[in-house]
Amino acid sequence: MRFSNTTRLFLAAAACAALLPHVALAQVRDLDAEPSDVRVYQGEVDGAAERFVVSIPAGAIMQIDVIGRDDFDPVLRVKDAASGELIDEDDDGGDDLNSRLRIPGEGGRRIAIEVDSYEGEYAADTETYGGPFDLRLTTSTYSPPVTRPIAYGGRATGTIDGAEELYAIEGEAGQMVEIALLAESDGLDPYLALRDPSGETALMDDDGGQELNSALRYVFPESGTYTIVATGYNGSTGDYVLRVRERRQPAAQLPQQVIGLDDPATGELADSATDQTLIPASITYRLSEEAKAAIVAGGAGERAITVHMNASDGGDPDFGSSIDPYLEVGFDTPMGFSVLDTDDDGAGNLDALLPIDLSGVTDAPRWLDDLRIRATGLSGTSGPYTLTVTQGLEERVDPADALEEQADMMETMSVDEEM
16 A cells, blocks of 8 residues: 655644634645545644535546544545535444545536634634544445335345445325335445435335335325335445335224223224325323223232333244334323323333333222323334233333443344454
8 A cells, every 4th residue: 555645834824723713724746646546644633624625527436434543533524626516415324433435527627625623613713623544535436226126015126335335116196105124244334224215315214124224104194106215324335135014905994993801903003194094193092991800800900000012023023013112191181181101111112111100090990981091202203013011010121221332232143243
């Protein structure tokens, strides 16, 4: 590997930089005048962004990597050199905290590369920040991404190597689609997006499937050609499998249902932002006559219930469930639903668990007639779930313990991925 010689002007430039606020730019370096076989340059952010200009030939694509040294966390921005218009920016798209962008040369263009510090985004005028970095430029022939067709029930394989893998699917207004992106290589963390016919991103997902795999479900608001975008999170690469689930019309869900003790109810909830006639955004349950009788007749500790709401994979684990279960328990009143208690992650993960002591209302059974359990997805999340009501009080997991359990799970997954 051969590095170019770097000339630094520390005298007058340093004196001027000391008088400027941290948003000032350092000397502009023209990299076209610094040829190098490997195209690696060294630089340093010292209270101001380091700026470079370089040309990308027509029909080429340039990968720009900024590799921080000495714990430096770089931020990368690429602008049009003539107009100053921002083309793209990145913080941690490379390995670890490093930055990476891929910029096509189109018909031939000259770009400005700005390297700044993440700390500089929040630094006051009087604060110093910065660090050394390597700037690596890799130019290769640009091949426009090929968009392959895929249909319901389709399966495709490929390799993500830094560029987008694109698939076109025909969508019909009101029809639901379920898509899964599965890693076939240990180093790949799949990232999935869906673009609407205008090219705007309609939905995206990172870890909605099993482990690090991605899965999403979407109801097409309009008919047209939609684009599935398969990439690797944080620049990860590797082999993948893309699946589109067989077309299915979910069974109609009544917004009001009856549930008994130890009698699991399955359901499916829609995104609260979508307009669906068959799948509601929430389902409300009332206790069956047998359940109410058992609670009233129960002894000490039995005049209580615990409600469980767990995400389900809907019969195919590859597609996971994007729902984050959320429970509300309360009473039906003349003024509407009056919430008594709620739960989000009481089961120790994203599932919900809500214990309710009913000893105070069993002497007035009419209160049990008005008891309601409402199942929804937190923040509008959607998907299949299972709801179960058991007799007695179960203990909820402490939120701090739940966060620790999720952190341990993510650490284990990260270790497995590294191995």
